Amino acid sequence: xxxxxxxxxxxxxxxxxxxxxxxxxxxxxxxxxxxxxxxxxxxxxxxxxxxxxxxxxxxxxxxxxxxxxxxxxxxxxxxxxxxxxxxxxxxxxxxxxxxxxxxxxxxxxxxxxxxxxxxxxxxxxxxxxxxxxxxxxxxxxxxxxxxxxxxxxxxxxxxxxxxxxxxxxxxxxxxxxxxxxxxxxxxxxxxxxxxxxxxxxxxxxxxxxxxxxxxxxxxxxxxxxxxxxxxxxxxxxxxxxxxxxxxxxxxxxxxxxxxxxxxxxxxxxxxxxxxxxxxxxxxxxxxxxxxxxxxxxxxxxxxxxxxxxx
Amino acid sequence: xxxxxxxxxxxxxxxxxxxxxxxxxxxxxxxxxxxxxxxxxxxxxxxxxxxxxxxxxxxxxxxxxxxxxxxxxxxxxxxxxxxxxxxxxxxxxxxxxxxxxxxxxxxxxxxxxxxxxxxxxxxxxxxxxxxxxxxxxxxxxxxxxxxxxxxxxxxxxxxxxxxxxxxxxxxxxxxxxxxxxxxxxxxxxxxxxxxxxxxxxxxxxxxxxxxxxxxxxxxxxxxxxxxxxxxxxxxxxxxxxxxxxxxxxxxxxxxxxxxxxxxxxxxxxxxxxxxxxxxxxxxxx
Numbered sequence: 001x002x003x004x005x006x007x008x009x010x011x012x013x014x015x016x017x018x019x020x021x022x023x024x025x026x027x028x029x030x031x032x033x034x035x036x037x038x039x040x041x042x043x044x045x046x047x048x049x050x051x052x053x054x055x056x057x058x059x060x061x062x063x064x065x066x067x068x069x070x071x072x073x074x075x076x077x078x079x080x081x082x083x084x085x086x087x088x089x090x091x092x093x094x095x096x097x098x099x100x101x102x103x104x105x106x107x108x109x110x111x112x113x114x115x116x117x118x119x120x121x122x123x124x125x126x127x128x129x130x131x132x133x134x135x136x137x138x139x140x141x142x143x144x145x146x147x148x149x150x151x152x153x154x155x156x157x158x159x160x161x162x163x164x165x166x167x168x169x170x171x172x173x174x175x176x177x178x179x180x181x182x183x184x185x186x187x188x189x190x191x192x193x194x195x196x197x198x199x200x201x202x203x204x205x206x207x208x209x210x211x212x213x214x215x216x217x218x219x220x221x222x223x224x225x226x227x228x229x230x231x232x233x234x235x236x237x238x239x240x241x242x243x244x245x246x247x248x249x250x251x252x253x254x255x256x257x258x259x260x261x262x263x264x265x266x267x268x269x270x271x272x273x274x275x276x277x278x279x280x281x282x283x284x285x286x287x288x289x290x291x292x293x294x295x296x297x298x299x300x301x302x303x304x305x306x307x308x309x310x
Numbered sequence: 311x312x313x314x315x316x317x318x319x320x321x322x323x324x325x326x327x328x329x330x331x332x333x334x335x336x337x338x339x340x341x342x343x344x345x346x347x348x349x350x351x352x353x354x355x356x357x358x359x360x361x362x363x364x365x366x367x368x369x370x371x372x373x374x375x376x377x378x379x380x381x382x383x384x385x386x387x388x389x390x391x392x393x394x395x396x397x398x399x400x401x402x403x404x405x406x407x408x409x410x411x412x413x414x415x416x417x418x419x420x421x422x423x424x425x426x427x428x429x430x431x432x433x434x435x436x437x438x439x440x441x442x443x444x445x446x447x448x449x450x451x452x453x454x455x456x457x458x459x460x461x462x463x464x465x466x467x468x469x470x471x472x473x474x475x476x477x478x479x480x481x482x483x484x485x486x487x488x489x490x491x492x493x494x495x496x497x498x499x500x501x502x503x504x505x506x507x508x509x510x511x512x513x514x515x516x517x518x519x520x521x522x523x524x525x526x527x528x529x530x531x532x533x534x535x536x537x538x539x540x541x542x543x544x545x546x547x548x549x550x551x552x553x554x555x556x557x558x559x560x561x562x563x564x565x566x567x568x569x570x571x572x573x574x575x576x577x578x579x580x581x582x583x584x585x586x587x588x589x590x591x592x593x594x595x
Contacts, residue, residue: 048409073411084402088323100315101412145406 001026001153001184002047007056009042009208016042018208020056024186024201026152029179031199032188033299039208040188041081044157047186048078061152074102077146081158081188085138087131091122094130094141095148102149116144120174136167140174147178154178156187160194172198204299228291229271232259234284243281247274261291315412316420321427330428337382337432341439344378345371366544368446373539373549375440376457380464380535383429384493387465390428391472392486394421395591399480414591418473418584425469426462433461449542460538460569464531467576468493470583477590500530501555520558524571527555529579534572537564 002024009017017039024030034040045051047058049065049072058065063072086094095113104112117123120140125133133141139159146154159175160168175198178185189195195202196216203213212219233240240260244250249266264271275288324330352367395417398404407417443449471492475485504526508514518526527533536556543549545560554560556568 048405050405050409070411070413073409076409078406078409080402080405082402083406086319086323086401086403088326089319093319093322097315097319098406098410100313100318101407101410103312103411142406 001028001061002030002186003057003059004043004047005057005059007043007046007058008054009039009046009051010054015208017046017053020205020208020210022203022210022213024153024184026184027182028200029183029185029187029198031195031202032186032205033195033202034188034205038205040205041157042208043205044078044155044186044188045080047153048076048080048155049073050078074149075152076155077149077151077153078155079139079142079146079157079159081161083142085130085141087129090129091117091126091133091141095145098145099148104149112148116147119147119177120144121170134167136163136170139163139167139171143171143174152184154183154185154187156185158188160189168194227264228261229264229274230259230261230287230289230291231278232286232288234286236283239281240278240283240285243278243283244274247277250274259287264290314416314420314423316417317423317427320420320424324424324428330431333386333428334432334435337386338435338439340382341375341378341436345375345439345442348374366448368443369448369542370544370547370549371446372440372443372449372453373542373547375436375443376539377535377549379433379436379461380531382432383461383465384468384497384531386432387425387429387468388472388486388489388493391421391425391469392476392489393482394425394473395476395587396480396482396485397476400482408591414588415584417591418477418587421473421476422466422469422580422584425472426465429465429469430462433458453539453542456569457538460534460573463573463576464534467580467583470580470587474583474587477587496529497532500527500533518558520562520564523555523558524568527568528571528575531572532556534569534576537567537569540567 002022004020004022007017007020008015020039020043022030032040032043042051046053047060047065049069053066060072061075063075065072086097089097092110092113095116096109099109099112100106114123117126120143122133122137122140122144125137130138130141143156143159146156156175160171163171172194175185175187179198187195187199199216201213201215202219204211204219231240231244237255237258237260241253241255244253244260244262247266247270249264249270251263251265253260253262271290275285278285278288348371349367352370393400395404398407408414440454468489472485472489475488475492476482479485479488504518504523507526508518523533532552533556536552536554539549540553540557543553550560557564
């Protein structure tokens with residue numbers, strides 16, 4: 001459904017997207033994960049036809065978006081991270097406007113609007129002006145708008161951003177329904193557990209580059225060759241880093257505020273040996289544990305978390 | 311027939327709010343004030359019988375109203391169109407339009423059509439006021455039709471100009487200011503350029519010929535307006551001077567009149583602006 005090949009987007013000397021490739025099959029839900037400024041929105045805007053790539057190709061439903069810059073847009077539905085609405089329109093009028101934009105016959109619009117409002121649980125707000133809807137409702141209305149022409153690929157950029165917990169749950173329910181309807185979706189989010197629950201596969205992007213991509217199981221497998229140990233110390237952080245880096249079974253060491261995380265390639269015996277060495281060198285160790293592997297920790301580890309790599 | 315959804319939405323929302331009735335009221339109020347002051351200044355308000363009635367004053371009232379309507383058109387159209395695209399950008403709805411297969415030409419044409427429709431509404435609403443002068447005679451219906459035709463094509467050019475700047479500048483206020491500057495250049499600027507030219511190269515020794523006027527003033531709406539009102543303007547009035555500036559000689563018989571040239575320019579310029587606006591919207595960075 002979506003094939004991105006060696007996509008590059010430069011803003012002057014800054015590389016927003018750097019040789020990014022990914023492939024999403026029909027009916028799949030692809031989670032696009034990355035920190036702010038990692039290049040998620042830029043990639044999504046390129047797929048939505050709002051930005052021109054510096055190089056590379058994007059193929060949607062068999063159509064190269066540079067060769068068919070207008071006609072391919074009927075195949076996609078796009079919901080940006082920040083968007084506005086026409087406040088002075090009523091909810092059905094808002095839907096009717098976009099139905100008109102997509103060339104849907106007037107006779108079909110009312111039925112279509114009713115179905116989509118029901119899908120996003122806004123039927124009871126039908127007589128409201130868009131201005132009077134809450135943020136979460138506006139998000140769901142925008143989602144309904146992006147579905148009005150029955151697109152083959154949905155591009156959802158942070159659909160749950162800025163929502164309160166209740167609105168997030170409601171949005172998640174709608175996305176689950178779309179999943180059940182067999183829609184192909186590319187979705188970016190910061191809420192990783194939610195993505196893990198929804199997505200058939202995910203891609204982690206950092207500084208415009210795809211760090212890892214695949215099903216959640218594949219990613220866990222790829223990254224589980226490296227075990228991660230977390231060491232919390234009272235003081236002597238520098239000393240602890242030095243000792244860890246001297247160990248042959250330790251790879252990269254990430255320093256966080258009051259703890260360290262290190263890639264570990266050894267056995268349990270090696271791990272016990274490292275703890276022994278730290279205590280022998282009078283490092284005040286508070287805790288020494290192996291990090292439980294979930295998608296969030298994989299993400300934090302792959303992008304280096306908030307700490308500095310040493 | 312499919313109606314352009316941009317037109318449908320804009321007309322619906324424009325007429326729904328309080329701005330449209332307020333604009334119409336202000337517009338008509340201003341025209342009423344103009345006609346009242348005009349009759350007052352010409353001592354025609356408190357006359358009894360036909361002895362003090364001057365038909366020339368009634369005809370000049372038509373010219374005065376027509377002139378002020380043109381000025382209002384030049385003033386209001388940039389306000390109506392200056393935010394056509396930039397307001398979509400400001401409220402973050404533009405991307406939602408551009409990621410669809412809806413043609414950018416249709417977006418631009420829809421916005422211009424709405425501005426012309428609003429101008430038409432104002433002009434139509436002003437008909438009863440214009441009708442006052444018909445009570446006195448001297449103005450034919452063909453004069454009025456030509457005048458309205460001139461207004462509509464001028465509004466097309468002004469609307470295209472506003473939309474064009476709206477696609478370039480992110481802020482509505484900047485596009486409105488740029489529209490006013492351009493209109494100022496077209497109306498007063500071309501007269502100033504012509505005057506400077508004749509001052510430095512001719513010392514105002516000869517009167518400019520018609521083709522010379524055309525060369526300098528073809529883009530000037532006042533140049534076109536001069537021959538729109540030529541049948542109702544008298545040689546001695548201020549409108550007579552405007553006619554002279556549009557023909558070179560008040561009594562000259564000219565086949566291709568200044569309004570035809572000016573409207574021709576308006577149509578071509580509008581087409582260029584529409585093309586550039588649609589291209590600019592389509593152009594992804």
